[in-house]
Amino acid sequence: MPTFSRGTNSDDASFQEVCMNVRVRYAPSPTGLQHIGSVRTALFNYLYARATGGTFVLRIEDTDRERFSPDALDDIYDTFRWLGVSWDEGPDVGGPYGPYFQSQRADLYRAHAESLLSSGHAYRCYCTAERLADLREQQAQKKGEQGYDRRCRTLSDDERTRLENSGAPSVIRFRVPLEGSSVFEDTILGAVKRKNRDINPDPVLLKSDGFPTYHLANVVDDHLMEITHILRAQEWVPSASLHVLLYEAFGWSPPVFCHLPMVMGKDGKKLSKRHGSTSVVDFRTAGYLSDAVVNYIALLGWAFDDKTEFFTREELETKFSIERLNKSPAVFDYKKLEWFNGAYIRALSDTELVDAMIPFLEIAGLVTNPPSAEHREVLDGVAPLVKERLKLLSDAPEALRFLLSEIDPPSLEDLVPKKAGPKDALVALQEAEKLLDGFFDRTDEQNEERFREASERLEMKLGHLLMPVRAAVTGSSVSPPLFGSIRLLGEAKTRARISEAIDRLKEATE
RNA sequence: GGCCCCUUCGUCUAGCGGUUAGGACAGGAGAUUCUCAUUCUUCAAACAGGGGUUCGAUUCCCCUAGGGGCUACCA
Numbered sequence: 001m002p003t004f005s006r007g008t009n010s011d012d013a014s015f016q017e018v019c020m021n022v023r024v025r026y027a028p029s030p031t032g033l034q035h036i037g038s039v040r041t042a043l044f045n046y047l048y049a050r051a052t053g054g055t056f057v058l059r060i061e062d063t064d065r066e067r068f069s070p071d072a073l074d075d076i077y078d079t080f081r082w083l084g085v086s087w088d089e090g091p092d093v094g095g096p097y098g099p100y101f102q103s104q105r106a107d108l109y110r111a112h113a114e115s116l117l118s119s120g121h122a123y124r125c126y127c128t129a130e131r132l133a134d135l136r137e138q139q140a141q142k143k144g145e146q147g148y149d150r151r152c153r154t155l156s157d158d159e160r161t162r163l164e165n166s167g168a169p170s171v172i173r174f175r176v177p178l179e180g181s182s183v184f185e186d187t188i189l190g191a192v193k194r195k196n197r198d199i200n201p202d203p204v205l206l207k208s209d210g211f212p213t214y215h216l217a218n219v220v221d222d223h224l225m226e227i228t229h230i231l232r233a234q235e236w237v238p239s240a241s242l243h244v245l246l247y248e249a250f251g252w253s254p255p256v257f258c259h260l261p262m263v264m265g266k267d268g269k270k271l272s273k274r275h276g277s278t279s280v281v282d283f284r285t286a287g288y289l290s291d292a293v294v295n296y297i298a299l300l301g302w303a304f305d306d307k308t309e310f311f312t313r314e315e316l317e318t319k320f321s322i323e324r325l326n327k328s329p330a331v332f333d334y335k336k337l338e339w340f341n342g343a344y345i346r347a348l349s350d351t352e353l354v355d356a357m358i359p360f361l362e363i364a365g366l367v368t369n370p371p372s373a374e375h376r377e378v379l380d381g382v383a384p385l386v387k388e389r390l391k392l393l394s395d396a397p398e399a400l401r402f403l404l405s406e407i408d409p410p411s412l413e414d415l416v417p418k419k420a421g422p423k424d425a426l427v428a429l430q431e432a433e434k435l436l437d438g439f440f441d442r443t444d445e446q447n448e449e450r451f452r453e454a455s456e457r458l459e460m461k462l463g464h465l466l467m468p469v470r471a472a473v474t475g476s477s478v479s480p481p482l483f484g485s486i487r488l489l490g491e492a493k494t495r496a497r498i499s500e501a502i503d504r505l506k507e508a509t510e
Numbered sequence: 511g512g513c514c515c516c517u518u519c520g521u522c523u524a525g526c527g528g529u530u531a532g533g534a535c536a537g538g539a540g541a542u543u544c545u546c547a548u549u550c551u552u553c554a555a556a557c558a559g560g561g562g563u564u565c566g567a568u569u570c571c572c573c574u575a576g577g578g579g580c581u582a583c584c585a
Contacts, residue, residue: 031584064585125583136582146511146512146513146581148582169583173583189515189516192514198514198581200580200581203583206583207583213582213583213585234516234578234579235579236580238514238579239580240514259515261515262578268577270578299534303523303524307524307532307533307534309522309523309533326523327516328515329515329517330522330523331521331522332522333521335521335536336534336535339535342547342548389548452544463543463545466545469544470544470545471545474545478546480545481546483544
């Protein structure tokens with residue numbers, strides 16, 4: 001019979017409240033890519049630890065050996081490195097409560113499960129997967145009682161030894177009390193009460209492969225790791241009652257529960273792939289800044305006051321509090337995230353923006369990484385011009401293509417302004433050719449003045465004079481400011497593109 | 511089906527008995543502007559319904575409705 005020492009921390013509630021050192025954890029299971037919803041849970045745990053001067057623990061819940069994936073583990077590290085969220089204890093950094101991989105703690109869970117066996121709080125179950133499947137099927141048709149029928153709960157000693165001797169594989173199930181109810185006080189939800197007979201009937205604690213289920217592992221680890229607050233999504237509320245019973249059975253006092261509102265999709269259902277991107281890498285490759293993502297998801301279920309919406313990571317780390325957490329679910333608004341991202345891009349310095357854009361330009365095949373000196377100069381010059389035009393970093397290739405590679409000839413539609421004819425466009429381009437003389441010796445303001453004068457002289461709107469030039473030079477009717485763009489493109493390319501456009505217009509008008 | 515949780519503009523939210531119910535995103539209109547953006551101004555938009563408690567309910571309680579979650583040898 002193992003002894004379960006728990007370090008120095010007393011179980012005295014008042015003692016805990018007065019000088020409790022906050023210890024929180026994020027416990028992902030490496031079975032897939034980090035989901036934006038779970039990451040918000042992680043962030044809240046992290047922020048709570050920082051705000052209280054507590055400790056943030058990363059624990060890998062890899063007890064499902066069938067779904068485990070090493071890629072998913074890498075994704076956990078990558079995701080939080082990108083987000084700038086770090087942990088004080090975890091598999092990679094170590095700590096006094098390790099190991100932090102649950103798969104390396106199997107003996108611990110087994111010992112604890114067995115202690116429950118001998119204290120009568122648990123029992124061995126020999127039901128086969130087939131029987132359980134049949135049972136489920138029958139129950140689905142009758143739509144009455146759900147879950148395990150507790151057959152092995154009342155096995156006689158004879159039957160038990162017979163099954164044991166036959167070598168039949170078994171699991172250990174928790175003996176949920178049939179009577180009474182369990183209550184826990186949730187920081188966000190208040191008192192949550194549940195009759196014991198409504199709790200999942202005798203859930204499996206230890207699987208037949210010797211690994212624990214979530215219920216056992218998380219209770220044992222949270223206790224052994226001296227976790228003081230459990231911040232997790234509200235989908236866990238139903239099983240929290242079970243966990244409370246487990247703590248009782250072990251003779252431990254449970255941590256403070258704090259069930260966070262869920263993150264939903266537009267249709268009000270749990271956020272999933274059909275709503276759009278949900279894994280954090282998706283947001284990263286879609287061109288979001290990690291600061292924007294962190295800022296936005298921090299506001300999903302939490303608000304500091306009635307007006308502040310921009311928070312640096314440092315501000316979040318001091319201002320976050322459980323008291324200001326919301327209880328109702330939040331819909332993930334991609335539009336608002338995009339707005340945040342645009343705002344964060346605008347707040348970048350020119351060189352920061354260039355550095356942020358380079359990977360996206362590289363993927364598009366427009367620059368090397370690092371870029372050539374020539375490209376770097378162009379990028380530095382164009383940064384201030386595109387900064388307020390980008391919502392996503394992935395918009396950069398399209399916006400900058402005309403500066404970094406050859407362009408497809410613009411369509412006649414783009415070349416000829418609305419409410420104008422091809423002849424007008426031709427006139428505009430020919431005029432522009434003339435105005436290009438000395439262009440690079442003048443400032444943008446001076447050039448603009450010259451174009452203005454020309455448009456008056458030609459009795460043409462300035463826009464009608466500039467649009468054909470814009471289309472000819474950038475290949476699009478949408479571009480950064482024209483004069484700055486021409487300056488960055490250089491005289492030779494600008495002239496070549498304009499004269500090419502003139503030729504095409506001439507063909508079209510003949 | 512059973513159990514649990516939730517309910518302020520379309521969305522994120524402020525509000526913690528007495529407010530013209532505030533802000534932001536999105537949307538509409540306008541101004542600025544070489545396109546697109548940015549920026550600015552402005553408009554529209556909410557307390558789910560019904561009972562209580564109270565001098566007074568968005569706020570406290572109950573019911574109803576609606577929504578969501580859970581109901582695995584997954585977490």
